[in-house]
Amino acid sequence: MKLSATGAVALSTMSTGAWLSGCTSSQAAPGMRFLRPEDVEMLSALTPSVMAGQVGPGDTEKIDRTVKSFDTLLGDTSQIVVDLLLEAFDVLNFTPTRGLMTGQWASWSNASVQDADKALSRLRDSNIELLNAIYAAVIRMIASSYYLIAEYDASTGYPGPPKKIRGDIPKVDEPSDVEATQ
Amino acid sequence: MTNLSTITLASSTDPYRKAQERGWDITNATGLTASLELEADVVIVGTGAGGGTAAETLSKAGLSVVLLEAGPLKTSSEFDMQERSAYRDLYQEGTGRANKSGSMTILQGRSVGGSTTVNWTTSFRTPPETLKFWADSMDVVGCSVDELAPYFQQMETRLNISKWGMPPNPNNEVLKTASEKLGYSWSTIHRNVRGCLNLGYCGLGCPVDAKQSMLVTTIPTALDHKAKLIHHARVERVLVEGDTAVGVEASALTPDGWGTTGKTIKVRAARTVLAGGAINTPAVLLRSSVPDPHSRIGKRTFLHPTTLSMGIFDKEIDPFYGAPQSIYSDHFQWQTVNTGPVGFKLEVPPLHPAFAAGFYGASGEMLTSSMDKLANTQCMIALMRDGFDERSQGGAVELNDRGEPLLDYELDAYLLEGVRRAWNTMVEMQFATGAKTVRPAHKDARHYRSWTEAKAAIAALQYAPHKVTVGSAHVMGGCPMGEDETKSVANSEGKFHHLANLYVMDGSLFPTSIGANPQLSIYGLVLKLSTKLASQFAA
Numbered sequence: 001m002k003l004s005a006t007g008a009v010a011l012s013t014m015s016t017g018a019w020l021s022g023c024t025s026s027q028a029a030p031g032m033r034f035l036r037p038e039d040v041e042m043l044s045a046l047t048p049s050v051m052a053g054q055v056g057p058g059d060t061e062k063i064d065r066t067v068k069s070f071d072t073l074l075g076d077t078s079q080i081v082v083d084l085l086l087e088a089f090d091v092l093n094f095t096p097t098r099g100l101m102t103g104q105w106a107s108w109s110n111a112s113v114q115d116a117d118k119a120l121s122r123l124r125d126s127n128i129e130l131l132n133a134i135y136a137a138v139i140r141m142i143a144s145s146y147y148l149i150a151e152y153d154a155s156t157g158y159p160g161p162p163k164k165i166r167g168d169i170p171k172v173d174e175p176s177d178v179e180a181t182q
Numbered sequence: 183m184t185n186l187s188t189i190t191l192a193s194s195t196d197p198y199r200k201a202q203e204r205g206w207d208i209t210n211a212t213g214l215t216a217s218l219e220l221e222a223d224v225v226i227v228g229t230g231a232g233g234g235t236a237a238e239t240l241s242k243a244g245l246s247v248v249l250l251e252a253g254p255l256k257t258s259s260e261f262d263m264q265e266r267s268a269y270r271d272l273y274q275e276g277t278g279r280a281n282k283s284g285s286m287t288i289l290q291g292r293s294v295g296g297s298t299t300v301n302w303t304t305s306f307r308t309p310p311e312t313l314k315f316w317a318d319s320m321d322v323v324g325c326s327v328d329e330l331a332p333y334f335q336q337m338e339t340r341l342n343i344s345k346w347g348m349p350p351n352p353n354n355e356v357l358k359t360a361s362e363k364l365g366y367s368w369s370t371i372h373r374n375v376r377g378c379l380n381l382g383y384c385g386l387g388c389p390v391d392a393k394q395s396m397l398v399t400t401i402p403t404a405l406d407h408k409a410k411l412i413h414h415a416r417v418e419r420v421l422v423e424g425d426t427a428v429g430v431e432a433s434a435l436t437p438d439g440w441g442t443t444g445k446t447i448k449v450r451a452a453r454t455v456l457a458g459g460a461i462n463t464p465a466v467l468l469r470s471s472v473p474d475p476h477s478r479i480g481k482r483t484f485l486h487p488t489t490l491s492m493g494i495f496d497k498e499i500d501p502f503y504g505a506p507q508s509i510y511s512d513h514f515q516w517q518t519v520n521t522g523p524v525g526f527k528l529e530v531p532p533l534h535p536a537f538a539a540g541f542y543g544a545s546g547e548m549l550t551s552s553m554d555k556l557a558n559t560q561c562m563i564a565l566m567r568d569g570f571d572e573r574s575q576g577g578a579v580e581l582n583d584r585g586e587p588l589l590d591y592e593l594d595a596y597l598l599e600g601v602r603r604a605w606n607t608m609v610e611m612q613f614a615t616g617a618k619t620v621r622p623a624h625k626d627a628r629h630y631r632s633w634t635e636a637k638a639a640i641a642a643l644q645y646a647p648h649k650v651t652v653g654s655a656h657v658m659g660g661c662p663m664g665e666d667e668t669k670s671v672a673n674s675e676g677k678f679h680h681l682a683n684l685y686v687m688d689g690s691l692f693p694t695s696i697g698a699n700p701q702l703s704i705y706g707l708v709l710k711l712s713t714k715l716a717s718q719f720a721a
Contacts, residue, residue, distance in 0.1 A: 053550035076270035077278030132648035157557035161263030
């Protein structure tokens with residue numbers, strides 16, 4: 001089923017409103033700074049779909065490293081980006097909206113690659129702009145997270161940059177010659 | 183194939199290694215154990231193309247200058263040419279900045295040197311058509327081609343801007359060959375480099391300081407002239423007493439830039455110069471609640487919305503290596519100036535893996551099989567010249583409840599028509615030069631095998647935000663200059679209309695987009711404005 005434009009507005013309000021919060025844990029998953037357990041489950045299910053050809057459903061190490069890289073990447077962005085993405089993830093995690101938007105009624109931990117493919121296609125092909133936006137953000141972030149891992153970018157034929165001898169910067173950080181006021 | 187990973191570079195060029203012996207006054211606000219109160223002739227907010235140029239001019243004139251930068255001080259000693267560290271350390275929001283709806287990614291610099299630390303060195307004087315339009319329709323005075331020429335010339339000499347003398351890399355070569363085949367005009371790009379090794383890492387911080395960014399030119403000169411640089415210091419507001427700006431207040435940021443340490447930096451100054459770049463400069467003004475009787479602050483923000491097309495060739499392109507931009511075509515840029523469909527400039531971007539993957543806008547086998555052929559991939563970009571036609575009013579900077587800037591700018595029918603036309607042009611050019619497959623950056627597009635097939639597909643695709651991949655590396659406007667207070671924020675000398683002693687000196691002054699990569703437009707204009715400001719002190 002496809003939601004009407006009114007539905008899209010409602011969804012967008014919902015995703016920023018109070019009633020979705022509380023459906024996803026507020027605590028980050030172990031080892032993560034931002035991603036909550038449900039986000040990790042969802043991204044672990046979507047990674048073999050976005051990265052098909054490089055990451056299979058059984059490639060646990062690649063999946064885990066990509067999800068961890070995603071979390072690191074979030075920390076390199078900003079509160080604005082994190083807030084928006086976690087709101088989008090609320091939509092993808094909360095059973096009624098997840099089911100309605102992606103067709104994935106069962107939890108992400110039970111999703112096959114085919115299920116993930118189908119879920120992503122529904123977001124991409126939806127008439128609701130918000131879902132197109134979620135699709136664009138999710139595939140961009142997963143793809144970037146994967147190729148930001150140095151060992152994984154070798155498949156592109158990129159030999160990497162020149163080696164750099166790192167130089168130390170002399171310490172100039174102390175506020176030395178200025179009048180400090182309490 | 184080319185393999186630069188076997189080369190080793192030493193970073194003996196870093197001018198900041200001699201900071202102490204040169205007596206430079208540099209403070210990392212993160213380390214402040216108490217709040218600071220400073221006084222200066224001029225406080226400059228931002229250290230990019232505008233702030234750097236103004237700092238050099240004003241400090242050389244003998245004025246005491248304090249430079250405040252929200253980003254970190256990162257220099258060539260630390261530039262390791264890795265995407266992750268560069269995006270994290272040198273870009274606004276770690277390249278995650280976007281317009282409000284998320285449909286356009288916005289690349290802007292955020293470290294000492296601003297976007298000049300990470301731009302691709304492309305240097306154009308402001309096009310005459312643009313300057314004429316500003317004079318005729320935007321009430322800008324004193325910015326004709328002839329009036330600006332001496333300032334452009336001075337900055338070209340200062341930053342060693344000259345026509346790139348080495349052969350273009352294969353990525354750029356395709357643009358040149360395709361233009362010749364299809365009868366389009368093209369030319370060689372001028373670059374601000376000195377001793378460039380043609381490596382291709384301009385966007386990740388030049389590892390050998392060949393790029394003549396503000397980081398290694400004007401800011402070191404300003405520091406030599408006793409300017410004080412404070413980084414990790416985000417300016418929250420302009421301090422106002424009566425109808426006069428008297429300085430700024432900044433928050434010291436934590437090392438990762440995410441939070442504040444609780445310490446503040448107050449700088450009282452005879453003149454306040456805002457140069458945080460379009461988006462951040464209007465945001466400072468909005469946070470300051472300065473007078474804005476015609477609601478102009480943040481309006482008319484432009485992006486050169488840029489879309490792309492990826493072509494896969496049999497031959498090696500190695501788009502990650504070599505001077506990123508050396509060829510351009512303005513064939514479709516000035517067919518009309520301020521009426522009719524949007525004009526666009528054709529260039530190419532460098533493609534490093536994560537950057538390319540992010541902009542592919544594809545998923546699954548479509549993404550990974552394309553990325554497997556990155557070394558054979560050529561990418562063409564079209565930068566749309568927004569802000570000239572009546573239908574193109576740009577976006578508006580606004581603040582969220584934390585006071586952070588958001589840009590409300592959506593792709594509308596006018597721009598989406600430009601996207602479609604640009605794809606038609608670029609895809610044909612890629613097939614004309616031997617591409618085996620080409621994919622325009624649309625979420626539903628495939629790799630097409632012939633121009634005929636692609637043309638039919640481009641006609642049938644749905645043109646909507648989030649469906650088309652469009653981004654920006656050129657944010658302009660938001661504090662447009664002009665003599666009509668009802669249409670502008672500052673006058674043609676950069677002076678804020680509604681307060682004394684407050685100036686804007688960066689790309690946010692532009693009343694339209696430039697129609698060319700903007701760095702030299704900022705250098706030339708700000709040299710003119712800051713020279714005038716310095717003369718006020720002399721008088």
